[in-house]
Amino acid sequence: MEATEERTGDPSAERRREQRGWYFYDWANSVFATSVLTVFLGPYLTEVAKSAADAEGYVRPLGIPVAAGSFFAYAVSVSVLLSVLVMPLAGAVADRSGRKKPMLAVSAYVGAAATTGMFFLDGDRYLLGGALLVVANVAFAVSVVVYNAFLPQIAEPHERDGVSARGWAFGYVSGALVLALDLGLFLGHESLGVEESTAVRICLATAGMWWGVFTLVPLRRLRERAVARRGGSAAGALGGGWRQLLSTLRELRAYPLTLLFLLAYLLYNDGIQTVITQASVYGAEELGLDQTTLIGAILLVQVLAIGGALLLGRLADRYGAKRTVLGSLVAWTATVTAGYFLPAGAPGWFFVLAAAIGLVLGGSQAISRSLFSHLIPAGKEAEYFSLYEVSDRGTSWLGPLLFGLAYQLTGSYRVAILSLVVFFALGFALLLRVPIRRAAAAVGNRVPERI
Numbered sequence: 001m002e003a004t005e006e007r008t009g010d011p012s013a014e015r016r017r018e019q020r021g022w023y024f025y026d027w028a029n030s031v032f033a034t035s036v037l038t039v040f041l042g043p044y045l046t047e048v049a050k051s052a053a054d055a056e057g058y059v060r061p062l063g064i065p066v067a068a069g070s071f072f073a074y075a076v077s078v079s080v081l082l083s084v085l086v087m088p089l090a091g092a093v094a095d096r097s098g099r100k101k102p103m104l105a106v107s108a109y110v111g112a113a114a115t116t117g118m119f120f121l122d123g124d125r126y127l128l129g130g131a132l133l134v135v136a137n138v139a140f141a142v143s144v145v146v147y148n149a150f151l152p153q154i155a156e157p158h159e160r161d162g163v164s165a166r167g168w169a170f171g172y173v174s175g176a177l178v179l180a181l182d183l184g185l186f187l188g189h190e191s192l193g194v195e196e197s198t199a200v201r202i203c204l205a206t207a208g209m210w211w212g213v214f215t216l217v218p219l220r221r222l223r224e225r226a227v228a229r230r231g232g233s234a235a236g237a238l239g240g241g242w243r244q245l246l247s248t249l250r251e252l253r254a255y256p257l258t259l260l261f262l263l264a265y266l267l268y269n270d271g272i273q274t275v276i277t278q279a280s281v282y283g284a285e286e287l288g289l290d291q292t293t294l295i296g297a298i299l300l301v302q303v304l305a306i307g308g309a310l311l312l313g314r315l316a317d318r319y320g321a322k323r324t325v326l327g328s329l330v331a332w333t334a335t336v337t338a339g340y341f342l343p344a345g346a347p348g349w350f351f352v353l354a355a356a357i358g359l360v361l362g363g364s365q366a367i368s369r370s371l372f373s374h375l376i377p378a379g380k381e382a383e384y385f386s387l388y389e390v391s392d393r394g395t396s397w398l399g400p401l402l403f404g405l406a407y408q409l410t411g412s413y414r415v416a417i418l419s420l421v422v423f424f425a426l427g428f429a430l431l432l433r434v435p436i437r438r439a440a441a442a443v444g445n446r447v448p449e450r451i
Helices: 011-052 068-097 100-120 126-149 157-187 196-221 234-252 256-286 291-319 321-340 347-373 381-393 398-410 413-418 421-432 436-442
Strands: none
Touching: 011 068, 011 100, 011 126, 011 157, 011 196, 011 291, 068 100, 068 126, 068 381, 100 126, 100 196, 126 381, 157 196, 157 291, 157 347, 234 381, 256 291, 256 321, 256 347, 256 381, 256 398, 256 413, 256 421, 256 436, 291 321, 291 347, 321 347, 321 413, 321 421, 347 381, 398 413, 398 421
8 A cells, every 4th residue: 555645743733734735726726717717718719710710600620510609618518528527437536546636736737738728729720729628627627526525634524614615715816816917918918019819818828827836735735545445557546436436326325315415506506607607698788788897897706705705614614504505595596686687787786796796606615515525425535526526517508508598588688697596496495405414424424513
């Protein structure tokens, strides 16, 4: 059995040192989700695809006719599908081999390299852009599975809400800081003597470099834990991973309360993700707001999500994680309902809505992560967190589908945004039915005093 790093000194001090290192992976990778996926890559890759399109407006990857305006969405869909297939296998291999740090390093640096390579996305290189997007997004998904799997190992049960919340807060600080710098470059590119396309490519590439540099911190501070079983070779670990994945899926039936939590998370998190992705569409198409206002609102969400994550972490410590998440779902419902009544052409009210989203966004996701960590059998953290991430990515089409259908049937984006309330209502109802203490005890975990 491979030796692990030795503990030294006070165990609680070493645990806090690991936790501080763990936070920095949120700091490292959040710029990819914020600056790359949310703000810059979609519009830019769409323009690159349009420059490569034929007279009818189509590009033809692998001979398949694709409308240039749809290329980015299709590339994201392909990356999500591949992520859903790869994440559970990666989680099983990580738990079976006991080598989470190498898997975190490989997935993080593959993703960072692909993102940095987006600097070369110019002219009509839409295929390069699509390929880099797919590689980076799949690598990002795998790295997050492995990263989340460290949470039950580095934090005692009573610490996890606060640790998870601080990790999310670190990520939002990073995302807001880099996005502010990116927007300064983007909006002031002319005065700096830089073309707009070059400014965008610099923003994309520096996000990859940021991701790679700060990944060094968790890789230095996190340590491996010995496991009872090891894969002798890469092929053996891979084959064992497939077997372990099938075993985990069968085993999950023995933990119906964990499964019920996953179903609740699937629903309400899909509502959260759809609000995030469709808010700018709602602002532009229904409220008539310009791009500068929308980008400013995204930055406001990032800044306020820092305090929101820390606030909900404190509330979870005081009132329990389940009550806090349920309360956040009530807040999401109220926020989405208020969005229905926003007046057109009034950016001030849209910023108020963005502020409400920011305050509840990070905390609801952070506390959900820590809550789920109590429902995982010991030694299977990566496997179960891969299913947690699959429940996020694997259904990320449900909310947009409902949003699109509501608009198609009514012609109103207001009705479309209001339709998302159903995800929060159903998620609330299911989570309310999960007895968290009994669910944690059922998988053999120690239950904290307040959960």
